[in-house]
Amino acid sequence: MAKRLIMAFESSADETSVAIVQDGHEIVSLQTATQIKSHQRFGGIVPEVASRHHIEQVTILADAALEEAHLTYTDLTAIAVTQGPGLVGALLIGVTAAKTIAWAHNLPLVPVIHLAGHISAANFVEPIQYPALALMVSGGHTELVLMKAEYEYLVIGDTQDDAAGESYDKVGRTMGLQYPSGRLIDEMAHQGQDVYQLPRPMLTDDNYDFSFSGLKSAVINLLHNAEQRDEVIDHINLASSFQAAVLEVLLTKTRHALQAYPVKSFIVAGGVAANQGLRAGLDELLADFPAVHYIPVPIKLAGDNAAMIGAAGDIAYRHGARAGWDLNANPALEF
Numbered sequence: 314m315a316k317r318l319i320m321a322f323e324s325s326a327d328e329t330s331v332a333i334v335q336d337g338h339e340i341v342s343l344q345t346a347t348q349i350k351s352h353q354r355f356g357g358i359v360p361e362v363a364s365r366h367h368i369e370q371v372t373i374l375a376d377a378a379l380e381e382a383h384l385t386y387t388d389l390t391a392i393a394v395t396q397g398p399g400l401v402g403a404l405l406i407g408v409t410a411a412k413t414i415a416w417a418h419n420l421p422l423v424p425v426i427h428l429a430g431h432i433s434a435a436n437f438v439e440p441i442q443y444p445a446l447a448l449m450v451s452g453g454h455t456e457l458v459l460m461k462a463e464y465e466y467l468v469i470g471d472t473q474d475d476a477a478g479e480s481y482d483k484v485g486r487t488m489g490l491q492y493p494s495g496r497l498i499d500e501m502a503h504q505g506q507d508v509y510q511l512p513r514p515m516l517t518d519d520n521y522d523f524s525f526s527g528l529k530s531a532v533i534n535l536l537h538n539a540e541q542r543d544e545v546i547d548h549i550n551l552a553s554s555f556q557a558a559v560l561e562v563l564l565t566k567t568r569h570a571l572q573a574y575p576v577k578s579f580i581v582a583g584g585v586a587a588n589q590g591l592r593a594g595l596d597e598l599l600a601d602f603p604a605v606h607y608i609p610v611p612i613k614l615a616g617d618n619a620a621m622i623g624a625a626g627d628i629a630y631r632h633g634a635r636a637g638w639d640l641n642a643n644p645a646l647e648f
């Protein structure tokens with residue numbers, strides 16, 4: 314059987330990335346340019362700056378991906394691209410590049426939902442078995458996604474306000490940490506203790522939804538009040554307390570979903586899936602579900618990258634998803 318070679322583009326936020334993925338589970342090449350340094354002094358992503366970097370990088374990375382793979386455009390099966398969600402100006406660069414290349418080389422164009430990309434990165438570890446459940450935790454999303462079969466995505470739980478990663482970044486900013494602060498808070502959390510009492514929003518609600526904005530505000534208020542009273546807050550212990558609250562909510566909702574839906578695979582994906590505390594908590598939790606294949610997306614593929622878009626693009630391609638030359642970026646695209 315001829316192998317499928319999909320070139321994929323990702324430009325939804327602050328990483329420009331191009332990959333070539335074979336048969337949906339093998340990374341032939343992956344070229345990523347991160348812009349984090351340009352955004353750090355602003356404490357978050359500046360959309361206009363992001364778009365400019367994407368424009369500068371996208372064709373350079375496409376050439377580099379072909380060179381790394383020792384391939385030419387004529388070897389490719391299809392072009393896949395993140396259509397959304399994300400920053401519209403940033404998405405547009407990837408979509409325009411993908412459309413142009415697909416048109417010029419007469420290749421099918423496959424639209425991909427960014428979140429399906431994060432989840433599909435599990436296929437680089439082992440084939441996802443269906444039905445499957447995924448905990449999707451990133452800077453923009455916190456969702457529990459049920460997949461009864463391949464290419465069937467049902468969101469059973471969602472955040473009502475901030476995403477988990479967003480709350481890490483906002484808490485980090487108040488603590489004076491560099492953006493994005495998830496990894497640093499994670500490291501600090503391991504050195505401290507859960508001594509500050511913080512809320513666990515929606516923990517006991519009878520659903521799989523999340524809310525992190527109240528928790529974030531509780532941390533910010535605690536810091537502001539302490540400052541006014543000249544009290545010293547131990548930031549290491551605060552990081553521990555904050556992380557303990559986030560993890561308790563994520564792990565409890567995940568346990569309930571695993572109890573309600575007998576799945577064959579469980580995936581944790583997205584930038585926050587790199588969290589050491591979350592990974593340790595899930596290791597322990599999944600030990601109670603021995604029939605479930607636990608697939609944590611590898612840390613180097615947990616954040617945004619085009620390989621995951623290639624993996625999701627392969628699934629979409631096999632299921633017949635095709636876009637026309639009128640494909641547009643969709644900043645609010647959902648499953």
Ligand code: KG4
Pocket residue numbers: 326450451452453454477478479481482493494495496497499583584585586587588589615616617
């Ligand atoms: O998936 P991603 O790279 O981009 C989005 O699609 O949002 O996720 C980025 C998010 C940021 O909020 C970052 O702070 C968070 O992932 N993050 C972490 C860790 N590493 C990255 N959050 C908690 N613990 C970590 N170790």
Ligand code: ZN
Pocket residue numbers: 427431451452583584616617
């Ligand atoms: Zn992402």
